[in-house]
Every structure is written in structure tokens, then in C-alpha cells.
Amino acid sequence: MADLFSWQRLIQNFPILIVKLPITFEIVAVAFTLGFLLALLIATARIKKIPVLNQILTVFISFERGTPLLVQMLVVYYALPIVLKTFFGIDSRRWEKIIFVDLALILNQGVFLGEIFRGAILSIPKGQREAAIACGFSEFNAFVRIVLPQAVRVALPSTGLTLIGLFQETSLVFMIGVIDIIGRASALGATTGHSLESYVIIAVIFVLINFVLTAITTKIDKKLTFGAKPVRMGAV
The missing domain is CATH 1.10.3720.10 (MetI-like)
Known part of the structure; x- marks a missing residue:
């Protein structure tokens, strides 16, 4: 069971995967x-x-x-x-x-x-x-x-x-041969026989992206709605 997950492999896989994030x-x-x-x-x-x-x-x-x-x-x-x-x-x-x-x-x-x-x-x-x-x-x-x-x-x-x-949907692109971060993780898992560490890294990256985008959207929304009156149906 201990061999299912390794912090050492996680650290080793991080730079290999992150280069595909762009x-x-x-x-x-x-x-x-x-x-x-x-x-x-x-x-x-x-x-x-x-x-x-x-x-x-x-x-x-x-x-x-x-x-x-x-x-x-x-x-x-x-x-x-x-x-x-x-x-x-x-x-x-x-x-x-x-x-x-x-x-x-x-x-x-x-x-x-x-x-x-x-x-x-x-x-x-x-x-x-x-x-x-x-x-x-x-x-x-x-x-x-x-x-x-x-x-x-x-x-x-x-x-x-x-x-x-859209960020989440990019996880499908490797299905037609585009080697992005998901595709690289899949290839790495096939080569080493260990996939969990790679997908943990990807999960953390996507959660962080989600957090940042949500924060940005919320901040913009608050600025746009500050002092704005709600739209009333039928108002002229």
C-alpha cells in the first residue's frame, strides 16, 4: 500500500508536468x-x-x-x-x-x-x-x-x-493526441506504472485555477454592481 503514493515521485513529477501547463x-x-x-x-x-x-x-x-x-x-x-x-x-x-x-x-x-x-x-x-x-x-x-x-x-x-x-474541459484534448498536462500525466503513468502522484498534482493545479478565476470574477462583479439599482421588469 505504501508504494501506491510517494512524496518523492510527486516532487519529481511536478516539473515534468508543469512545463505542459502553458x-x-x-x-x-x-x-x-x-x-x-x-x-x-x-x-x-x-x-x-x-x-x-x-x-x-x-x-x-x-x-x-x-x-x-x-x-x-x-x-x-x-x-x-x-x-x-x-x-x-x-x-x-x-x-x-x-x-x-x-x-x-x-x-x-x-x-x-x-x-x-x-x-x-x-x-x-x-x-x-x-x-x-x-x-x-x-x-x-x-x-x-x-x-x-x-x-x-x-x-x-x-x-x-x-x-x-473551459479549463476543466481541456482535460479531453489528449484524447485526440494533443499532449497537454493531462496527456503528459497519462504518458508518465504508463511509463512508470504510477499515476496517482501526477493526478494529485493536476487536481491541485486545477483547484488553484478555479479559486483564482472565481475570486477575479467575484471582485469584478462586485465592482460592476456597486451602487447599481436592480433591474425592474417593466421599468422605463
């Missing part, structure tokens, strides 16, 4: 940033109910929300090269696997953040925007100065949770 941060940064931009487009299209596009997005959103992320990654990894080769003559077989991971996560984040943004914007009473326009604001200024600040406060907690979830 890959995880890179994946999260790319997926969240581009997913955020995609989410703005999705939310806008859904709110305005653009014909045809809205129906396509409804189907796409149902797929993204109704299937496991691993399935989405595998679909992108195996199906995208076929589509690119068949319709565009692009050979993606030599592309780095992280590109497919990034794309799958961008699409996933775009959908989930898009629904968060849409819900936040729609939660603001229409009367406020209409009153601003009646006071001489343009449609754009009414949205930016009246609706958007309130929508940001509404969306922030869920957006923070989505970012935290």
Missing part, C-alpha cells in the same frame, strides 16, 4: 477569446431572428448543447478534413492536432456564451431602450449606454463559470 492556457485563451467573438455574432443573429440563419443556428446550438464535448472534438477532427478536401480541395492531414481542438472548443464556447449573452440582453426591459430612443438616443447608443452595461452585469457570473468549465 499548452492548456494557450488552448483556453484561444478558445475563449475567439469563442467570445463568435458568441456576440450568434447572440445578435438570434435576437434579431435573421431568417434562415436563425434556423441554422437553432440546429447547430441543439447539436452543441446536446452532445458531449468529446464527441464534438472527434467530429471536428475526423469530419472537417473530409469537408475541406471534398469541397475546397484543402489537405489538412498535416495540420497540427491542436488546431482541431481549438476549433471544436471555439464553436462550443461560441454557442454557450452566445446563449448567455442573448439571455442577458433579453432580460433588460425593452422599455428602457425605447425610453432612451424617445429621449434622442440612436438605436446604437441606446444599446451601448443603457442596455449593454446592465447586460454585462447579468452575464458576468455565468461567463465566469463558463471560463472555469
Whole structure:
């Protein structure tokens, strides 16, 4: 039983694993940033109910929300090269696997953040925007100065949770061959026959990341809501 866990192995494994952590941060940064931009487009299209596009997005959103992320990654990894080769003559077989991971996560984040943004914007009473326009604001200024600040406060907690979830979801990327910190731990365990120490290290790292992100989100939320009056449905 004593050989199941060793502090010496834990100390030895730490520098081996930590060098792969930047890959995880890179994946999260790319997926969240581009997913955020995609989410703005999705939310806008859904709110305005653009014909045809809205129906396509409804189907796409149902797929993204109704299937496991691993399935989405595998679909992108195996199906995208076929589509690119068949319709565009692009050979993606030599592309780095992280590109497919990034794309799958961008699409996933775009959908989930898009629904968060849409819900936040729609939660603001229409009367406020209409009153601003009646006071001489343009449609754009009414949205930016009246609706958007309130929508940001509404969306922030869920957006923070989505970012935290994204870090956790990166644990799947090694399934298609991207060697991040999880993939390195798996390979290390297969080589040495001891996996527990590596996963303890990873658990501690992810808990710390979760703690830091939660603290940052909470602090920003408090600053945004300080002195703000709660939104009243039907208020003008």
C-alpha cells in the first residue's frame, strides 16, 4: 500500500508536468477569446431572428448543447478534413492536432456564451431602450449606454463559470493526441506504472485555477454592481 503514493515521485513529477501547463492556457485563451467573438455574432443573429440563419443556428446550438464535448472534438477532427478536401480541395492531414481542438472548443464556447449573452440582453426591459430612443438616443447608443452595461452585469457570473468549465474541459484534448498536462500525466503513468502522484498534482493545479478565476470574477462583479439599482421588469 505504501508504494501506491510517494512524496518523492510527486516532487519529481511536478516539473515534468508543469512545463505542459502553458499548452492548456494557450488552448483556453484561444478558445475563449475567439469563442467570445463568435458568441456576440450568434447572440445578435438570434435576437434579431435573421431568417434562415436563425434556423441554422437553432440546429447547430441543439447539436452543441446536446452532445458531449468529446464527441464534438472527434467530429471536428475526423469530419472537417473530409469537408475541406471534398469541397475546397484543402489537405489538412498535416495540420497540427491542436488546431482541431481549438476549433471544436471555439464553436462550443461560441454557442454557450452566445446563449448567455442573448439571455442577458433579453432580460433588460425593452422599455428602457425605447425610453432612451424617445429621449434622442440612436438605436446604437441606446444599446451601448443603457442596455449593454446592465447586460454585462447579468452575464458576468455565468461567463465566469463558463471560463472555469473551459479549463476543466481541456482535460479531453489528449484524447485526440494533443499532449497537454493531462496527456503528459497519462504518458508518465504508463511509463512508470504510477499515476496517482501526477493526478494529485493536476487536481491541485486545477483547484488553484478555479479559486483564482472565481475570486477575479467575484471582485469584478462586485465592482460592476456597486451602487447599481436592480433591474425592474417593466421599468422605463
